[in-house]
Amino acid sequence: MEDTGFIFKDMIAWDKVVAPYRAQHLSLIYERRQNLLASEQWEGWRVGNLRPLFEPILWFMKPYRIGGTLADNVLQYGTGAYHEQALLDYGQGSNNIIHLQAHANDSGLHPTQKPLKLMKLLIELASVPGQVVLDPFCGSGTTLVAAMQLNRRYVGFESNQDYYQIANDRLDRERQRQRQGKLLFAANE
Ligand SMILES: C[S@@+](CC[C@H](N)C(=O)[O-])C[C@H]1O[C@@H](n2cnc3c(N)ncnc32)[C@H](O)[C@@H]1O
Structure with missing residues (x-):
């Protein structure tokens, strides 16, 4: 990441609470x-x-211009700050350790499948609706589903044909779920 010009910002520890x-x-x-x-x-x-018991999450950011500040960066790129309220909404403290246990639904699609809630927290921590979330190694597509649920645009890459299909199926199901939600909402109006 540094070789491509990003700056290391922080390392977050995801405390899984339980681990085999x-x-x-x-x-x-x-x-x-x-x-x-x-x-x-x-x-x-x-x-x-x-x-x-923990997995490291590396956080990089765009470099800021010489003489510039982090606050200038946010205005220029629309990212670079963190949304403290998101941490609090997910029951976390305002620090770099996230305590979050996987849910029963967070397994079975990929050997290293991440909890949906974790990916949603991270997306809400660093981005606003409409921005693009990129997962270059998306596996079963957890990050992309989280992005879709949070009204972010998303781009994913997956080299394994089976996981590519699983990710696409998940996204289709999520799309369908959202459509049904909207229809129900319209029917109640
Ligand atoms: C750690 S897993 C991602 C799991 C994902 N977070 C989830 O919740 O399902 C990494 C994935 O990256 C894929 N991968 C590895 N190298 C890749 C590459 N060069 N391009 C695209 N995908 C790649 C692997 O096939 C694997 O499914």
Whole structure:
């Protein structure tokens, strides 16, 4: 991102609240191998990684002109500030840790599918309606669905034909849901 001229602004930690944990107890491995000496020696140790409870979210912004300010940037590009109220609306503090647990509906379409609510929060944090959200690695299309729900325009790329189809189907369903919502609203008028 820096090579293309963007400036690193911040790193947000997404605290997933829960995460699968598969690190094996070393002593149990040796016990199964009947190496009791090693089992005793390595009691309290595990192989593998620590519980992966957070994911980093890197935040970049357009560079500002020499002598310019962040506030000038917002006027020039329409982005570069953060919407504090969005954090509060999603029950977060005004800080760079987001505590958000995935919902049951946030899985099953892609192995690294992100929670829809997380993507909506991030979009509302940094953009206003009508702006463009780009996801160059969109997978099952979570970011694009979030953008559609929030009246942002969106562009997505996906190299895997199956996920491309899944993302398109999700967007179709969302489009249909919104149309039905509008029809119901019109019928109630
Ligand atoms: C981490 S996943 C995205 C998951 C997504 N956030 C979701 O909620 O479903 C990244 C995706 O990028 C795709 N991908 C990897 N390299 C790509 C490339 N060069 N161009 C387009 N898509 C790519 C992979 O096929 C994968 O589905």
